[in-house]
Amino acid sequence: MNNRQISNGKGKNGTFVTIKDIANYVGVSTATVSMVLSGSPKISDETSQKVLEAIKIFNYRPSIAARSLVLNRTGVISLVVPQIENVFMQPFFSIALNGVYDACVENGFRLQIEVASFQFMKRKRYLRLFRERAIDGMIYIGSTASDTYLKELEKEEFPFIFAGSYLKKSSLPFVIGDNIKGGRIATAHLIKLGRKRIAHIIGNFSVPSAVDRFEGYKSELEKHGLNFDPHLVSIGNFSHEGGYEAMKKILKFKPDAVFVGNDIMAEGALEAIKEAGLKIPEDISVCGMDDLPLARKTRPALTTVRYDIYKIAYRAMQNLLNKIRGKEIKSEVLSVKLVIRDSCGAKKKGIFTRSSHA
Amino acid sequence: MNNRQISNGKGKNGTFVTIKDIANYVGVSTATVSMVLSGSPKISDETSQKVLEAIKIFNYRPSIAARSLVLNRTGVISLVVPQIENVFMQPFFSIALNGVYDACVENGFRLQIEVASFQFMKRKRYLRLFRERAIDGMIYIGSTASDTYLKELEKEEFPFIFAGSYLKKSSLPFVIGDNIKGGRIATAHLIKLGRKRIAHIIGNFSVPSAVDRFEGYKSELEKHGLNFDPHLVSIGNFSHEGGYEAMKKILKFKPDAVFVGNDIMAEGALEAIKEAGLKIPEDISVCGMDDLPLARKTRPALTTVRYDIYKIAYRAMQNLLNKIRGKEIKSEVLSVKLVIRDSCGAKKKGIFTRSSHA
DNA sequence: CCGTCGTATTAAAACGTTTTACCCGAGGGT
DNA sequence: ACCCTCGGGTAAAACGTTTTAATACGACGG
Numbered sequence: 001m002n003n004r005q006i007s008n009g010k011g012k013n014g015t016f017v018t019i020k021d022i023a024n025y026v027g028v029s030t031a032t033v034s035m036v037l038s039g040s041p042k043i044s045d046e047t048s049q050k051v052l053e054a055i056k057i058f059n060y061r062p063s064i065a066a067r068s069l070v071l072n073r074t075g076v077i078s079l080v081v082p083q084i085e086n087v088f089m090q091p092f093f094s095i096a097l098n099g100v101y102d103a104c105v106e107n108g109f110r111l112q113i114e115v116a117s118f119q120f121m122k123r124k125r126y127l128r129l130f131r132e133r134a135i136d137g138m139i140y141i142g143s144t145a146s147d148t149y150l151k152e153l154e155k156e157e158f159p160f161i162f163a164g165s166y167l168k169k170s171s172l173p174f175v176i177g178d179n180i181k182g183g184r185i186a187t188a189h190l191i192k193l194g195r196k197r198i199a200h201i202i203g204n205f206s207v208p209s210a211v212d213r214f215e216g217y218k219s220e221l222e223k224h225g226l227n228f229d230p231h232l233v234s235i236g237n238f239s240h241e242g243g244y245e246a247m248k249k250i251l252k253f254k255p256d257a258v259f260v261g262n263d264i265m266a267e268g269a270l271e272a273i274k275e276a277g278l279k280i281p282e283d284i285s286v287c288g289m290d291d292l293p294l295a296r297k298t299r300p301a302l303t304t305v306r307y308d309i310y311k312i313a314y315r316a317m318q319n320l321l322n323k324i325r326g327k328e329i330k331s332e333v334l335s336v337k338l339v340i341r342d343s344c345g346a347k348k349k350g351i352f353t354r355s356s357h358a
Numbered sequence: 359m360n361n362r363q364i365s366n367g368k369g370k371n372g373t374f375v376t377i378k379d380i381a382n383y384v385g386v387s388t389a390t391v392s393m394v395l396s397g398s399p400k401i402s403d404e405t406s407q408k409v410l411e412a413i414k415i416f417n418y419r420p421s422i423a424a425r426s427l428v429l430n431r432t433g434v435i436s437l438v439v440p441q442i443e444n445v446f447m448q449p450f451f452s453i454a455l456n457g458v459y460d461a462c463v464e465n466g467f468r469l470q471i472e473v474a475s476f477q478f479m480k481r482k483r484y485l486r487l488f489r490e491r492a493i494d495g496m497i498y499i500g501s502t503a504s505d506t507y508l509k510e511l512e513k514e515e516f517p518f519i520f521a522g523s524y525l526k527k528s529s530l531p532f533v534i535g536d537n538i539k540g541g542r543i544a545t546a547h548l549i550k551l552g553r554k555r556i557a558h559i560i561g562n563f564s565v566p567s568a569v570d571r572f573e574g575y576k577s578e579l580e581k582h583g584l585n586f587d588p589h590l591v592s593i594g595n596f597s598h599e600g601g602y603e604a605m606k607k608i609l610k611f612k613p614d615a616v617f618v619g620n621d622i623m624a625e626g627a628l629e630a631i632k633e634a635g636l637k638i639p640e641d642i643s644v645c646g647m648d649d650l651p652l653a654r655k656t657r658p659a660l661t662t663v664r665y666d667i668y669k670i671a672y673r674a675m676q677n678l679l680n681k682i683r684g685k686e687i688k689s690e691v692l693s694v695k696l697v698i699r700d701s702c703g704a705k706k707k708g709i710f711t712r713s714s715h716a
Numbered sequence: 717c718c719g720t721c722g723t724a725t726t727a728a729a730a731c732g733t734t735t736t737a738c739c740c741g742a743g744g745g746t
Numbered sequence: 747a748c749c750c751t752c753g754g755g756t757a758a759a760a761c762g763t764t765t766t767a768a769t770a771c772g773a774c775g776g
Contacts, residue, residue, distance in 0.1 A: 016489065061486055063491050064491055065423050065424075065491055066423075069423040086452045086453065086456060088446035088447070088455060089446070089447060091447060094444045094447040098444060105473075112471075131374065132419045133422055134422040
C-alpha cells in the first residue's frame with residue numbers, strides 16, 4: 001500500500017482497510033485488534049500501542065455493517081413525523097427535532113427521519129424497519145387519534161416511544177407535558193383576573209394533547225362555577241390563520257378572555273382582536289400555551305403556559321435509549337408553568353408582581 | 359414455532375427469522391430463497407410460490423446489516439445541515455429537507471440527519487461515516503465559505519454533493535440556482551421602472567450564493583451606467599430582524615428601490631419602510647428573492663425572484679444517487695425567473711401586464 | 717444406450733466484525 | 747518436581763446475507 005491509499009482508508013484494490021489488514025501489519029490476530037478497539041484490559045500496553053499506531057496510519061475504521069451483524073444493533077434511531085407540508089417549519093416539530101437529535105448524538109446514535117405517510121402505514125414500515133434490523137428504536141412525534149395502526153407495536157418488544165403526544169387506549173409509552181394542568185392554570189389565571197366569559201381555541205379535536213388542554217380549561221371553569229358555553233370554543237388547526245379565523249367567530253359572542261391552545265394560534269387571535277378594535281388586555285385577556293420564542297415578540301407580549309417541547313423530546317429519546325440498553329421504559333408527564341407577560345393584564349392589576357420577561 | 363412467534367417475525371428464542379428458517383421450512387437452499395427475493399428468473403414458478411408463501415407466514419425480512427455487509431452498500435444518505443438554532447424553522451432548510459427527503463424515499467433510500475457542528479469537523483465525521491461504510495452518500499446544504507475542511511473529500515471518490523450552495527475553489531459538485539442571474543434580473547427590473555438609487559441587502563458575505571446575488575446586482579448596475587454606492591448595501595443575516603435593521607440603515611441614504619437578498623429579509627425591510635412613513639411601491643420599490651410562500655402574504659405582495667429550493671434539493675439528491683449507481687456526477691445551475699407582484703410598481707405603471715398571482 | 721445440453725437447484729465462499737474457549741509460558745506455592 | 751494460576755494472546759465460530767461455480771436431472775437427438 002502506498003501513502004495515498006493508506007491516507008484515504010482504502011486498500012490497494014480500492015476496497016476498504018479491514019481489521020485483518022491491521023492485524024497482519026502489526027503481527028497479531030484480529031481478536032487482539034478488536035479488543036484494543038473496545039478497550040479490553042487483557043491487552044498489554046505494548047501491543048495496544050502498536051495496534052493504535054497502525055490504525056492511525058491506515059486510517060482504519062471498523063465496518064458498521066459487520067459490527068451490526070454480530071452485535072445485533074445498528075446505532076440508528078428513526079424519528080417519525082406526521083406528513084404535514086413543511087412539518088419542520090412549525091416550531092413544535094423543529095424544537096422537538098432538536099431535542100431528539102441532541103439526545104441521540106450525545107449517546108452516539110444516529111438519527112434517521114421517517115414521514116408517517118400513507119405508505120408508512122400501509123406497507124407497515126413501522127414494523128419492517130425493526131424486522132430488517134435497520135433501526136434500534138423509534139420515536140414518534142405529533143401522532144393523532146387516527147394513528148391506531150401503531151397498536152400493532154404493543155405486542156412486540158421493539159423499543160418505541162411517543163414524544164409530546166400519545167395514543168389513547170394504548171399501552172405504548174410516551175413523554176408529554178401536563179396538558180390538562182396547563183389548561184387548568186391558564187384558565188384559573190383568567191378567572192382570578194375577574195374574567196367571566198372565557199373562550200377557548202382548540203387546535204384540533206383529533207390530537208390528544210389538544211383535547212387535554214381543552215379538558216383542563218373546561219374542568220377549571222366548572223370548578224369555579226362558571227358555565228361552559230360551546231359558542232366560546234372554536235377550532236384553530238394549530239395555525240396562525242386558523243387562530244385568526246377562530247377568534248373572529250368567537251368575538252361575536254362577546255368574550256372577555258380567551259385561552260388559546262397554542263402560541264401560534266394566539267398570535268392570530270391577537271390580530272383578530274386588534275382588528276375588531278378591542279384593546280388587549282383591557283377588553284380581552286389572551287393566554288397562549290407552549291411559550292414559543294414568538295410569545296415574547298407579540299404586541300402585547302403573550303402570557304402563556306410554558307410547555308418544554310425540547311425537554312420532552314430530549315427525555316423521550318433518553319427513555320428510548322435506556323430501553324434499548326435494557327432498562328424498562330416508563331411514561332412521563334412533565335410539569336408546566338404559567339409565564340406572565342402583558343396580554344392578560346395581571347401586571348397592571350398588580351395581582352402578580354413577579355415578572356417573567358427573562 | 360407457534361403462531362404468535364410466527365406473526366411477529368421472531369423465532370422461538372426471541373431471535374429473528376432468518377433466510378435459513380425460510381429455506382428449511384420450504385425445503386430449499388438459502389440461495390433459492392435469496393434469488394426469489396431478488397426476482398431472479400432462474401427459479402421455477404412453483405418453488406417461487408412456496409417461498410413467497412413461507413415468507414409471508416413467517417413475516418420474514420432480510421437483515422439490512424447482513425445484506426449491507428455483502429453488497430457493500432447501506433441504503434442510507436446523510437443530509438448535513440449547518441449548526442443554526444432551529445435550522446429547519448427557516449423556510450430554506452425546511453423546503454430543502456423536503457426535496458432531499460422525497461427524492462431519497464422515492465429511490466428506496468433512507469435519510470439520516472447530521473449537524474455540521476464543531477465536532478463534525480474536528481472529528482472528521484464527514485470522512486468517518488464513509489470509512490465506516492455507514493452511508494452511501496452525503497448531501498450538504500447551507501455551506502459557507504469557511505467550510506474549507508470539506509476539500510478533504512475531493513481526493514476521495516465518496517459520493518458527495520452540495521445542494522443550494524457550493525464551495526469556492528473546490529471541485530466538489532453542487533446543484534444550485536442561478537444566483538447571479540437572479541441578482542441581475544431583479545436589478546434590471548427595478549432599473550426598467552426608472553429607479554436610480556437602488557439599494558441591496560445581502561444575507562452575509564461568507565455565503566457564496568448570497569455573494570453571487572450581490573454580484574449580479576452590482577454588475578447590472580454597471581451595465582446600465584448606474585454607479586455603485588456602498589452606502590446602499592447592508593447586511594441582513596438572512597433574518598427578518600436583520601432585514602429590518604439593514605433597511606433602517608439604508609433609508610438614511612434615500613434609496614428609491616431595494617433588492618433584498620431573500621424574502622425573509624424583504625419582509626423585515628417592508629416593515630422598516632412602512633415605519634418610516636414611506637409608501638411601497640410609490641416611494642420605494644422592493645424586490646425580494648426566493649419566492650417563499652410568505653411572499654404572497656406580505657402587504658403589498660412581494661415581487662421576487664423565483665428560486666426553486668425544493669427542486670434544487672431534489673435534483674441534488676437525484677444526482678447523488680446516480681453517482682452511487684455508477685454514473686458520473688455533474689454540477690447544475692437551475693434557472694430563476696422574476697415573479698411580479700405589487701411591491702415594485704410594475705403593474706400600476708403598466709409596464710408588465712402578465713400577473714403572477716397564481 | 718450414450719453423449720449433450722439446458723434448466724432448476726445447491727454447496728460453499730465471501731463480506732468484516734466480535735467473542736468464546738482454549739493455549740502457552742512464567743511464576744509461585746507446596 | 748509438581749500442580750495452579752495468571753497474563754497475554756489466538757483460533758475459530760458465529761452473525762445473515764449474496765453470488766459463483768458446480769451438480770443433479772431429465773429430455774433429446776443420434
